[in-house]
Amino acid sequence: MQNLTVQSSIDFVEVFSTKAGAIYQSDSENCWYIDFAGKLARFDYRNILKLKKAVYHIDIEDLLLNNTKAPDLEILFICACDHCYVLSLLEIIALKELLQGTFVMLELNHIIYDRLHRIII
Amino acid sequence: MKDIMRVKCLLSSDVETLINQQIKKEAHSSAIYLSMASWCNRNGYDFSSDYFFAQAEEERQHQLKFFKYVLDMGGNAVSPEITNVKGEYNSFREVFEEALEQEISVTQSIKNIAARCHKEQDYVTIEFLNWFFREQREEEYKARRALELFDVIGEEGTGRWQIDKHVGQISYSSEA
DSSP states (O other): OHHHHHHHSTTEEEEEEOSSOEEEEETTTTEEEEEETTEEEEEOHHHHHHHHHHHHTSOHHHHHHOOOSSOSEEEEEOTTOSOEEEEEHHHHHHHHHHHHHHHHHHHHHHHHIIIIIHHHO | OOOHHHHHOSSOHHHHHHHHHHHHHHHHHHHHHHHHHHHHHHTTOHHHHHHHHHHHHHHHHHHHHHHHHHHHTTOOOOOOOOOOOOOOOSOHHHHHHHHHHHHHHHHHHHHHHHHHHHHHTOHHHHHHHHHHHHHHHHHHHHHHHHHHHHHHHOSTTTHHHHHHHHHTTOOOOOOO
């Protein structure tokens, strides 16, 4: 079902995907769509950076090693953003991997733009 | 695919992080100078106290300059949390030794940002940093001159009183 939504929109470009999910960029809306944990959520520039910061700040090692009985659940609430994620430890690792890949791809896109397009124009 | 990140922000995330660290460093520096001003005042070194009050204000201005630059470039400037500010010093001389040490470490850390900018060919930030390099030349000169007074005048007798009087007169006027 997720895929159907994605394909119906024409100007989506896949930035990065893993088995767990995918991140698409919409050039016309200047934003990103994150297909993860069963939903497709829209993130603008500020919010995707806030999400990145929130996910990168979770101490995965600490969650793995601590012996408390609390469930390994993290609630990712992004200020001034419509979406919130309630993720298990495995999902956090998967989301982190997805975001890391995405930011590497965005960086690569930036380098290509800088070295090729902007110089030629 | 559009390069949205670049359109929104001129700074790379690495440079933005480094400048935010620098903002914290300048704020810390300002807090340390304020603490030095307090120590000097409590111990009767009025001119040195004024000197450090002025230094604290200057560091605060540096902090704001970095802060506004990050915002102007479309980045996220973070208001820092300042902890670990030393309140007591063993001697009058130690205060000035630490002041110089502080300035050297600030220069070093700005050099570090510039090195990163050169690597990324971020000439915009390098141009911005040049002002700070000129400023650090003055800061280090003043801190070094103040410390040299201890050797030139000596601490014996009314030495410290003399040193205190001269600290307020240190000024840097270079045409270079």
